[in-house]
Amino acid sequence: MVEIGSDRASLERLILQQELEKFLYREARLLDERRLEEWLDLLAEEIHYWMPMRRNVKFGDWDREFTSAETEINWFNEGKEILEGRIRQLNTGVHWPEEPVSRYEHIVTNVEIMDVTGDEIRVNSKFFCYQNRLQDEVNTWVGRREDLLRRDAETGFKVVKRKIILAQNVMLPKVVNTFF
Amino acid sequence: MVDIIRARGDYSIAEYIDSEKGTVSRELYVNPDIFEQEMEQIFQRCWLFLGHESQLPNPGDFIVSRMGTEEVIVVRDRNDNKIRAFLNSCRHRGMKVCRYDEGNALVFTCPFHAWTYDTTGSLVGAGFYNRPDASTDTLPRENWGLSEVAQFKNFYGSLWATWDPKAPSFEDYLGPFAESLRHCLQSSDGEDNGLEFFTPFQRHRLPTNWKVPGFTSVTDLTHTAMTHRSSQAAGLHQDRGQGKEKPTIPFPQEKYAIGDHSLGHGGMCTFYNQAGVPQYTNEWFEPGVDDYFRDATERKAQKYVDRVMAPHGWGGGHFAIFPAVMVDSWRLRWYHPHETGMTERWTLSGVDKNAPKEVKDAVRHYSERFNGPIGFFESDDMENWNYVYPASQGARARKLDYFFRNGIGHGKYDDRLPGVIVNGSYTEEAQRARFSRWLAFMEAKSWDDLYPINKSSARRIW
Amino acid sequence: MAEANKYDLSGQGGIQVWTNLPDGVKITLLNGAHGEVIANPHDGGFILVKFDEFPTDPSRVGTQGYVFFNEVRSAQD
Numbered sequence: 001m002v003e004i005g006s007d008r009a010s011l012e013r014l015i016l017q018q019e020l021e022k023f024l025y026r027e028a029r030l031l032d033e034r035r036l037e038e039w040l041d042l043l044a045e046e047i048h049y050w051m052p053m054r055r056n057v058k059f060g061d062w063d064r065e066f067t068s069a070e071t072e073i074n075w076f077n078e079g080k081e082i083l084e085g086r087i088r089q090l091n092t093g094v095h096w097p098e099e100p101v102s103r104y105e106h107i108v109t110n111v112e113i114m115d116v117t118g119d120e121i122r123v124n125s126k127f128f129c130y131q132n133r134l135q136d137e138v139n140t141w142v143g144r145r146e147d148l149l150r151r152d153a154e155t156g157f158k159v160v161k162r163k164i165i166l167a168q169n170v171m172l173p174k175v176v177n178t179f180f
Numbered sequence: 181m182v183d184i185i186r187a188r189g190d191y192s193i194a195e196y197i198d199s200e201k202g203t204v205s206r207e208l209y210v211n212p213d214i215f216e217q218e219m220e221q222i223f224q225r226c227w228l229f230l231g232h233e234s235q236l237p238n239p240g241d242f243i244v245s246r247m248g249t250e251e252v253i254v255v256r257d258r259n260d261n262k263i264r265a266f267l268n269s270c271r272h273r274g275m276k277v278c279r280y281d282e283g284n285a286l287v288f289t290c291p292f293h294a295w296t297y298d299t300t301g302s303l304v305g306a307g308f309y310n311r312p313d314a315s316t317d318t319l320p321r322e323n324w325g326l327s328e329v330a331q332f333k334n335f336y337g338s339l340w341a342t343w344d345p346k347a348p349s350f351e352d353y354l355g356p357f358a359e360s361l362r363h364c365l366q367s368s369d370g371e372d373n374g375l376e377f378f379t380p381f382q383r384h385r386l387p388t389n390w391k392v393p394g395f396t397s398v399t400d401l402t403h404t405a406m407t408h409r410s411s412q413a414a415g416l417h418q419d420r421g422q423g424k425e426k427p428t429i430p431f432p433q434e435k436y437a438i439g440d441h442s443l444g445h446g447g448m449c450t451f452y453n454q455a456g457v458p459q460y461t462n463e464w465f466e467p468g469v470d471d472y473f474r475d476a477t478e479r480k481a482q483k484y485v486d487r488v489m490a491p492h493g494w495g496g497g498h499f500a501i502f503p504a505v506m507v508d509s510w511r512l513r514w515y516h517p518h519e520t521g522m523t524e525r526w527t528l529s530g531v532d533k534n535a536p537k538e539v540k541d542a543v544r545h546y547s548e549r550f551n552g553p554i555g556f557f558e559s560d561d562m563e564n565w566n567y568v569y570p571a572s573q574g575a576r577a578r579k580l581d582y583f584f585r586n587g588i589g590h591g592k593y594d595d596r597l598p599g600v601i602v603n604g605s606y607t608e609e610a611q612r613a614r615f616s617r618w619l620a621f622m623e624a625k626s627w628d629d630l631y632p633i634n635k636s637s638a639r640r641i642w
Numbered sequence: 643m644a645e646a647n648k649y650d651l652s653g654q655g656g657i658q659v660w661t662n663l664p665d666g667v668k669i670t671l672l673n674g675a676h677g678e679v680i681a682n683p684h685d686g687g688f689i690l691v692k693f694d695e696f697p698t699d700p701s702r703v704g705t706q707g708y709v710f711f712n713e714v715r716s717a718q719d
Contacts, residue, residue, distance in 0.1 A: 305708030
């Protein structure tokens with residue numbers, strides 16, 4: 001139990017937790033409300049946006065579980081320029097797996113501050129993303145994220161690095177047209 | 181009681197294809213009985229693609245691949261260094277003996293009753309052999325190894341197998357396309373077996389019949405304009421910089437859609453009308469990458485100074501090997517049926533073995549963002565390939581036929597690819613050729629009815 | 643005679659000991675056979691042993707074979 005007012009560091013930590021949650025929830029809301037350019041604005045110019053593939057490996061061979069961002073094929077492994085291209089495509093109105101557009105709901109939870117160094121914060125969180133499309137097409141993605149955020153005067157924070165750890169091996173949905 | 185099959189018409193397999201009208205019954209794509217027959221008569225007989233040797237560099241290295249609906253273990257033996265392929269099913273009670281995607285193994289041990297197999301597939305142990313109370317005379321020894329493919333081929337680094345001992349050699353199976361495939365497995369400086377492939381397999385599910393993407397869409401030039409409207413409109417091609425510049429020296433070449441009605445292969449095709457290779461044009465926005473490829477192309481040109489390049493697809497690829505492999509110079513793509521309405525799509529992307537890291541990175545990142553369920557370009561296809569299935573499956577919809585008439589009757593044989601029909605670029609010649617071969621497989625009692633091809637036109641039904 | 647039994651293969655801890663048993667360890671089987679570990683597949687079930695004694699089947703002396711964990715009496719250096 002934190003005695004509010006008695007411990008400045010604890011109080012700052014609580015406020016930071018609150019700010020981070022607010023930021024991550026806002027991100028999810030922008031994605032769900034199809035405000036994709038506004039979402040892009042929350043990403044740092046030099047962002048590394050990475051979703052490795054995950055292998056079935058022998059117990060203990062954990063260094064082989066995730067595909068390498070440096071040498072192997074990954075699901076997402078890119079910077080802002082490519083993400084901008086994806087959003088241009090989604091906004092053409094003729095990207096058929098999103099026409100008519102899907103209903104997405106991103107649920108973000110388990111927000112944990114891992115480390116704070118100056119303006120940079122390592123924060124982990126979990127996501128559940130539900131896609132409902134046309135009449136009865138349903139896809140779900142569940143996983144966790146390891147983010148590096150940097151304080152930003154305009155948007156509160158910017159995402160500098162994001163590792164998305166998806167709980168899948170073969171990608172079961174036919175396409176992925178949202179972000180995590 | 182209504183006889184459902186008869187209610188849908190008492191057809192022979194041949195009657196589902198109307199070669200006069202140029203149509204194929206939708207029944208072929210939605211009927212589970214036809215699917216089961218395809219698994220027996222096509223996927224049990226054909227040469228199927230397993231992977232690439234660069235995925236298994238060391239003794240004991242293995243990958244789990246697929247042949248049709250079934251998993252196979254592809255493993256490099258620890259002693260003779262040979263690569264073999266086995267059905268991933270314990271001979272005792274059928275459990276998967278390997279549940280990893282890849283790794284390095286001394287043996288594959290079944291977690292059920294501990295039958296264990298070495299990297300040649302031999303049964304080398306089972307629980308309770310050496311117990312004092314073991315009935316050793318009744319325990320399995322020889323002849324209870326893993327089920328091995330009947331024939332295996334390492335073709336310039338690419339790995340292929342068939343379950344049928346009577347299938348012709350892989351080169352005979354490919355026919356005139358053997359040189360085209362060999363060419364696509366060369367590095368950009370023209371060295372045989374010059375590629376390595378990025379790990380791992382990119383794999384995703386697609387709820388549709390395997391023939392929608394794997395058979396009739398693998399080399400479908402007419403879909404591009406509408407299907408890929410969004411990626412072209414969003415300027416995403418410019419992220420590789422394609423089409424940045426035109427070659428200043430035109431290279432004589434002819435482009436066609438082609439189909440081998442006797443062997444089933446075909447797709448887009450470029451014939452080169454003179455020795456040498458076309459001038460390199462800049463494609464990449466990453467610095468230094470064009471310099472590498474320009475230099476490699478010049479070295480290739482030296483090798484081809486007196487040689488005409490084997491015909492292959494446009495821009496280096498895009499033709500298909502029957503039944504479901506698409507070949508490019510920078511990737512191999514193939515389809516595994518799961519059920520009548522479920523398919524798994526696999527991709528491997530290659531790069532010159534000897535390229536520097538920055539070139540490998542550029543090619544790899546392009547592959548990541550182009551291919552598959554997250555690839556900006558290929559995600560366009562998935563909606564169409566998905567929803568043709570439910571919209572073709574109903575009792576009314578399945579009574580209709582698909583149109584494959586585009587260019588019918590306009591094709592002709594060409595000496596440059598013996599036995600192959602050459603037709604206009606935007607025709608459906610390749611698709612028709614695949615159906616000619618599909619019908620032959622579905623009717624044949626064995627490979628005796630399928631090979632050799634006695635008359636060049638023997639299998640051409642339209 | 644009490645044998646030095648460096649490797650305790652019993653209980654939950656025994657799984658890890660067995661799975662990581664190094665080459666060179668001497669193995670005695672319940673059937674009286676004896677040999678040396680020459681490879682371990684780390685599969686939790688088997689080790690590869692070269693036999694130097696095999697009372698129930700002398701033809702197996704000098705051969706190698708996979709030995710299942712529940713066939714083993716003891717393992718020691």
